[in-house]
Amino acid sequence: MTFGFVSGALNPNRPLRERLTAIMPQLVLAPSLLASFIYVFVFCGWTIWISLSNSTILPDYSIAGFHQYVELWSNERWRIAYTNLFLFGSLYVVSTTVIGLLLAILIDQRIRAEALWRTIYLYPLAVSFVVTGTVWRWLLSPSTGIESLVHQLGWTIFKFDWLVNREMAIYTVVITGIWQASGFVMVLFLAGLRSVDPDLIKAAQIDGASMPRIYRRIILPAIGPIFVAVLVVLLQSAIKIFDLVYALTGGGPGIATTVPSIYVYDLIFQRGQMAEGAAAAMMILFALSLVLVPYTIWSNWRLRREAGRA
Amino acid sequence: MPDVAAYDPLGVAGTWRRRWAKLVVYVLVGLFALYYVVPLAVVIVNSFRSLPDFSRNGLISLPHSFSFEYWSQAWSKFCVGGTCKGIQPFFFNSVAMVVPATIISTAIGSLNGYVLSKWRFPGSETLFGLMTLGVFMPGQMVLLPWARVLGLLGLTNTIAGLVLIHCVQGLSFTTLFCRNYYVNIPDDLIKAARIDGAGFWRIFRKIVLPLSPPILIVTVIWQFTNIWNEFLFAFIFSSGTNQPITVALIALSAGSQAVHQYGIESAAVLTAALPPLLVYLFGGRYFVRGLTQGAIK
Numbered sequence: 001m002t003f004g005f006v007s008g009a010l011n012p013n014r015p016l017r018e019r020l021t022a023i024m025p026q027l028v029l030a031p032s033l034l035a036s037f038i039y040v041f042v043f044c045g046w047t048i049w050i051s052l053s054n055s056t057i058l059p060d061y062s063i064a065g066f067h068q069y070v071e072l073w074s075n076e077r078w079r080i081a082y083t084n085l086f087l088f089g090s091l092y093v094v095s096t097t098v099i100g101l102l103l104a105i106l107i108d109q110r111i112r113a114e115a116l117w118r119t120i121y122l123y124p125l126a127v128s129f130v131v132t133g134t135v136w137r138w139l140l141s142p143s144t145g146i147e148s149l150v151h152q153l154g155w156t157i158f159k160f161d162w163l164v165n166r167e168m169a170i171y172t173v174v175i176t177g178i179w180q181a182s183g184f185v186m187v188l189f190l191a192g193l194r195s196v197d198p199d200l201i202k203a204a205q206i207d208g209a210s211m212p213r214i215y216r217r218i219i220l221p222a223i224g225p226i227f228v229a230v231l232v233v234l235l236q237s238a239i240k241i242f243d244l245v246y247a248l249t250g251g252g253p254g255i256a257t258t259v260p261s262i263y264v265y266d267l268i269f270q271r272g273q274m275a276e277g278a279a280a281a282m283m284i285l286f287a288l289s290l291v292l293v294p295y296t297i298w299s300n301w302r303l304r305r306e307a308g309r310a
Numbered sequence: 311m312p313d314v315a316a317y318d319p320l321g322v323a324g325t326w327r328r329r330w331a332k333l334v335v336y337v338l339v340g341l342f343a344l345y346y347v348v349p350l351a352v353v354i355v356n357s358f359r360s361l362p363d364f365s366r367n368g369l370i371s372l373p374h375s376f377s378f379e380y381w382s383q384a385w386s387k388f389c390v391g392g393t394c395k396g397i398q399p400f401f402f403n404s405v406a407m408v409v410p411a412t413i414i415s416t417a418i419g420s421l422n423g424y425v426l427s428k429w430r431f432p433g434s435e436t437l438f439g440l441m442t443l444g445v446f447m448p449g450q451m452v453l454l455p456w457a458r459v460l461g462l463l464g465l466t467n468t469i470a471g472l473v474l475i476h477c478v479q480g481l482s483f484t485t486l487f488c489r490n491y492y493v494n495i496p497d498d499l500i501k502a503a504r505i506d507g508a509g510f511w512r513i514f515r516k517i518v519l520p521l522s523p524p525i526l527i528v529t530v531i532w533q534f535t536n537i538w539n540e541f542l543f544a545f546i547f548s549s550g551t552n553q554p555i556t557v558a559l560i561a562l563s564a565g566s567q568a569v570h571q572y573g574i575e576s577a578a579v580l581t582a583a584l585p586p587l588l589v590y591l592f593g594g595r596y597f598v599r600g601l602t603q604g605a606i607k
Contacts, residue, residue, distance in 0.1 A: 021509060021510070021560060024509070024510040024511070025425040025429035025431065025510060025549050026425075026431065027423060028383070028421050028422070028425055028510075029421075029426070029434075029437070030424045031417055031418075032422050032441065032481055032485065033437055033440075033441070035478050035481060036441045036444055036478075036481060036482065037440065039444050039447070039452065039478050039479075039481075040440065040443045040447065041445055042455070043446070043447075043451065043452045043455035043456070044451055044452075045326070045454065046454065046455045046458075047451050047452070047454055050374070050454055059454070059458075067559030083563075099342075102338075102344060106335055106338055106339050106342075107339075109332070109335050111335060111336065111339060117339055117343060119591070119594065120343045120346050120347055121346055122590075122594075123346070123350070123587065123590060123591075124346060125564075125590075125601070126535060126586045126587050126589065126590035126597065127539075127583050127586065127587065128540075128541065128556055128582070128583065128586070129539070129541060129561060130539070130541050130556045130559050130582070131438065131559065131579050131582055131583045132349075134559060134560075134563050134575075134579055135350075135352070135353050135579060136348045136349060137563075137571070138352075138369055139348075139349060139352065139369075139370070144369040144370075144570075144572075145369060145370065146370070148368050148369070148370075149368060149369075149370045149371075152367075152368055158554075179345065179346065179349070180389075183346070184601055187598055187602065188601075188602060189320065189600060191602060214385075236446070239448070240448050240449065240450075242449070242541070243541035243542065243556075246545075246560070247541075247560060249557075260450075261448075261449075261450055264453070265451040265453075265546070267454060268454065268547060274454065277454075277457070278454060280450075281448070281450040281451050281453070282451075284448045284450050284451070285448055285450075285451050287449075288446060288448055292446055292584075
C-alpha cells in the first residue's frame with residue numbers, strides 16, 4: 001500500500017500539502033531513524049575507529065592497528081577485571097535464577113497475603129544501584145555493619161569482613177546483585193508457573209506422581225523459554241554492571257573488584273588512554289553479542305517453528 | 311486457572327504432613343522477606359536517629375532516639391560537593407532531567423510505534439529491527455561519541471545534555487513497547503477510519519491515542535524509573551551543581567568528613583530512592599508489566 005504514498009509524494013502535479021500528507025508516516029519516523037542510525041552505527045563505528053588508533057587524552061584518527069587490543073589483553077588489571085566478570089557473572093546469574101525460581105514456587109503455594117510478599121520481594125528493583133550499593137556498603141562494612149552488630153551482641157571474635165577482603169569482596173557484589181534482581185526473576189517465573197495448564201498437573205496427580213516429580217517433568221519443562229529469557233536478561237546486566245560495583249566497593253579494595261565497565265571508565269576518563277578504553281568497550285560489546293546473537297537466532301527459529309505449526 | 315480452589319501444586323492442603331509443609335513454606339517466605347526488608351528498614355530507622363545514638367549503639371540497632379532533624383538537614387543544609395544546600399538542588403536537577411526526557415521519549419515512541427504498526431511501508435520492519443538494536447548497546451560503547459557530540463552542541467555538563475542522551479537512549483525502548491502494543495489494535499478500525507477520510511494525525515488522535523493509556527503508563531513508568539536511577543551517563547557527563555541526585559549521593563557518602571553523618575546520609579539516600587519507590591508502590595501493576603515486556607522481547 002505504501003509504494004503509493006511515496007510515488008504520490010514525488011508526483012509534481014499534486015499540491016505540496018497533499019504530497020506532504022502522503023509521506024507523513026515516513027516524515028514522522030525520520031528523526032528517530034536518523035537518531036537511531038547515528039546512535040547504533042556512527043557511535044559504534046566511532047568507538048571502533050578510536051580503538052584502532054593511538055588516541056590518548058585527545059582523539060587521534062590515524063589507524064594504528066590492533067595493538068591496543070594486544071596491550072589490553074596483556075594488562076594484569078584487565079585480566080582481573082574479566083576474571084571478576086566471569087566469577088561475578090556466573091554466581092550472580094545462577095543464584096539469582098535459583099532464588100527467583102524458589103520464590104516463585106513458594107509464592108505459588110496459595111499462601112496468604114500473596115500480594116504483600118510479592119511487593120516485598122520486588123521492591124529492590126525500583127531502587128537504583130547507587131542506593132543499593134550505598135546501603136549494603138553500610139551493612140557489610142565490618143566497622144559499622146553486621147560484624148559490629150554481632151560484636152555488640154557479645155560474640156566478639158565473629159568476623160565478616162568480605163567487603164574489605166581482597167579475596168572475598170567480589171562475593172559481596174554477588175550478594176547485593178541477588179538482592180536487587182531476584183524479585184524480578186520471581187515475577188517472570190511466577191507468570192510462567194501460572195500459565196501451566198492446571199489440568200495437566202491434576203492428571204499427573206491422579207496418576208500418582210509426586211509433587212517434586214511433577215515439577216521436574218511437567219512444570220519446569222513447560223516454562224523452559226522463561227529460563228532462557230531470564231538468563232539472557234541477567235547475563236546482560238552482569239556484563240554491563242557498573243553502578244553497583246562503583247557504589248559498593250569502588251572497584252576495591254585495591255583493584256580486587258574491578259570489572260570491565262569500571263576499567264573502561266578508568267582508562268578513558270582517569271588515565272587518558274582513550275584508545276585502550278575503546279578497545280575494552282569493544283570487548284564488552286563482544287561479550288554481549290556472545291549472549292545476544294545466539295538468543296536472537298534461537299528466538300527467531302522458535303517463532304518460525306511455531307508459525308510452521310499453526 | 312479455572313479451578314482455583316483445587317490448585318495446590320505442592321499438595322500442601324490438609325493432613326499433618328501437609329500442614330508441616332505449609333509451615334516450612336511460610337518460614338521460608340518470611341526469611342526471604344527479611345533479606346529484602348532489612349536494608350530498607352535499617353535506613354529508615356537510621357534517618358531518624360541522632361549522632362550519639364549511632365556512636366553508642368552502632369549502625370544497625372533499634373532506635374534509642376527520634377528526630378526529624380536529619381531529614382531537614384539532608385534536604386537543605388548538608389554540604390555535598392562544595393555547596394551547602396543539602397540534597398535539594400540535586401533532587402531538582404533529577405526532576406528537571408527526568409520529566410522532559412520521559413515525556414519526549416514516550417511521545418516519540420508512541421508516534422514511532424503507530425507508524426511501525428499501522429502505516430507499514432516496504433522496509434519498515436527492517437527499520438524497526440534497527441531501532442531496537444539500541445536496546446542492547448552497552449553504555450561504554452557510546453561514552454566517547456556522546457562526549458564529542460555534547461561538546462559540539464555546547465551541552466557539556468548541562469541537564470539538557472542528559473535529557474538528549476536519555477531521549478535517544480530511550481527511543482528504542484519506547485518504540486518497542488508502543489509498537490508491540492499497537493500491533494494488537496485491529497487494522498479494520500484504521501481502515502474504516504481511512505475510508506471515512508481520516509488522515510494520519512486524525513486516526514492517531516481519535517483512535518490510537520484513546521486506546522493508549524495502558525501502554526503509555528507502562529512506558530512512562532519504565533522511562534521515569536530508569537532515567538531517575540541512571541548513573542553512568544549522569545556521572546560522566548555532569549559535575550558540580552549540575553549533578554543529578556544519583557551522582558550527588560556518591561559524592562555525599564564518599565565525602566571526606568571525619569565522622570560519617572549516618573542520619574543525614576540515610577535521609578539523603580531515602581530521598582533519592584523515594585520517587586521510584588512511590589511509583590512502584592502506586593503503579594506496581596504497570597511497573598511489573600513493563601518489566602516483563604522489557605525482558606521478553
